[in-house]
Amino acid sequence: MSLLVTGSIGIDTVETPLGSAADVLGGSCVYFSQAASFFSPVRLVGVVGDDCPTDFLKPLHDNLQIDMAGLEVRQGSKTFRWHGRYHEDINKRDTIDVQLNVLIEEGPKIPGQFRDSQYVFLANNPPGLQADFLEKLDSPKLVVADTMNLYIDNDREALLALLGRIDGLVLNDSEAQQLSGESNLVKAGLEIVQMVKSFVVIKKGEHGCMLFGDGKICVLPAYPAREVKDPTGAGDCFAGGMMGYLASADAVDFTSLSKSLGYATVVASFAIEDFSLNRLKEISSDDINARLEKFRTMSRF
């Protein structure tokens, strides 16, 4: 089924204990699209400025599963830039520099032929903008959003209004605690699931994830990663794997959601093995399926 993603496209500079990468392709809808493309065609909606080098988006254009009709190159605007530095403890990072640029202008347009999209992921954006995107769609079957601490703190009312209109929310552990006011993540999940129409996924990075919905809970460990070269985009790849699987299976029941988290975990585990899309560009669906089987064996008890 048709899968659409709205989110950021960025020029990233990343420093980690295992190396660095300057001016590389990043952004939420970039990571999401590449991850989801292993499972399903993806419709990308995003915007860059006219400073974006011509061949910068080549990996996306080269990917036959990604429909780039929703890419806007805005004249007179500048592309989003982010520069981050990870600590020796790779779970911690500092933002060295961030230039939102085109991201704080008007959002990109959703092309007419994308309006019938059935599976929709609204990557992290101001909740008002996420709601605007939603307005432009006909009648999607499954709408899932991501959010961040900034909007939970400063734009709570708009965020709660958005949550009431979407099926699922994907957010990380500290965001879930912040949104719910609960330090216990199980309680947090049970609170947040009341705010959305159907389910919530709490991502815990190296500690796995939890799914709440349909009166049920599903808990997964993370795939045990030995070498994390660059965790940037792991959450977006996770969401891409999840939504890509659901769109390909055309299913939104709890069992399918649980299954999608296995794929999500595995795709993210590949992504963090190198900078930008480097690792995801090297692998195939077979690699994902093989690691999923290994992961299932590893978590059998």
Add this chain to the structure above:
Amino acid sequence: MSLLVTGSIGIDTVETPLGSAADVLGGSCVYFSQAASFFSPVRLVGVVGDDCPTDFLKPLHDNLQIDMAGLEVRQGSKTFRWHGRYHEDINKRDTIDVQLNVLIEEGPKIPGQFRDSQYVFLANNPPGLQADFLEKLDSPKLVVADTMNLYIDNDREALLALLGRIDGLVLNDSEAQQLSGESNLVKAGLEIVQMVKSFVVIKKGEHGCMLFGDGKICVLPAYPAREVKDPTGAGDCFAGGMMGYLASADAVDFTSLSKSLGYATVVASFAIEDFSLNRLKEISSDDINARLEKFRTMSRF
């Protein structure tokens, strides 16, 4: 098969956000024994002072699965006491008061009829004392130990000597990082497994656990606990469930170890629902098996 545990018996005072309990039964070999007793008979070796109230150990004496022949009531000594206070975030706690008392005297004796024990758990103690216990045993099939930050820091040489003589080590995430010098827990586990004869289990509290051994890794989430009344002793109950299952199955292969972690997780998840042994005294093997099935369903993907 015969299962022996050496460890502390304590008079605990515990304050948590959900209540408090003063002068209640605690200590590593107490929690361990009660947890293991669901699976296997247990031989307890521990010491209290003559200040220990007569009926204080009644729950242990009443448990027909626990052989108390290794309990020493030492005249002129005082029982170990601990007073802790948990934060609103239940993963954090402060020690308000600790009186080691009899624990820093000579260790208790292992009765002659316990020397043939096949499965042995050396709960947290100075590594030299753990090694002394080991000396007193004939030829155990599986020896597993716990340790703590204090000995990793201050008694490293004795600890490393002990590790080389035991089959398995069970420790928590921060201790694993401290012992290995690795912040990545997968790397930490792979380092530590080289220090012991067979395997290491890293406990991550609400985030589950990881097993390393036999060139393999097993990862489990935690059972999603909604209400944590008192986490004291959770790690010892985890070890008790694990060793109890292994002793009952008389198996030490990787698959059995993985399976034991499911039982370990579930027994610990019951223990934290109330103070001291209160919750464990209420439940049966059927409750454990029922929750294990539920847990397996919850972690299917």
